[in-house]
Amino acid sequence: MSGTLRWFKSSYSSDSGGECVEVAYGWHKSSHSSSSGGECVEVATCGCPDPAVHIRDTKTPDGAVLTVPSAAWTAFTTYVR
Numbered sequence: 001m002s003g004t005l006r007w008f009k010s011s012y013s014s015d016s017g018g019e020c021v022e023v024a025y026g027w028h029k030s031s032h033s034s035s036s037g038g039e040c041v042e043v044a045t046c047g048c049p050d051p052a053v054h055i056r057d058t059k060t061p062d063g064a065v066l067t068v069p070s071a072a073w074t075a076f077t078t079y080v081r
Helices: 070-080
Strands: 005-009 022-026 041-046 052-057 066-069
Antiparallel strands (some): 052 066
């Protein structure tokens, strides 16, 4: 489901009604992933409130998501190049 939006409720919203906000981010499949299986990774960026990068396994889109600060992701991708 690469490219689909994943919606989540903002931490500024409460369960008591009133102003509720949902935000979304789009997933992008890594250019190093192939359609023939194997190691597939998708990433999504979110700029609020703190810039972060979300990482998940393409094969299990509803599974666990690893979230790291944008600076850590930049350092990682610079190192692996």
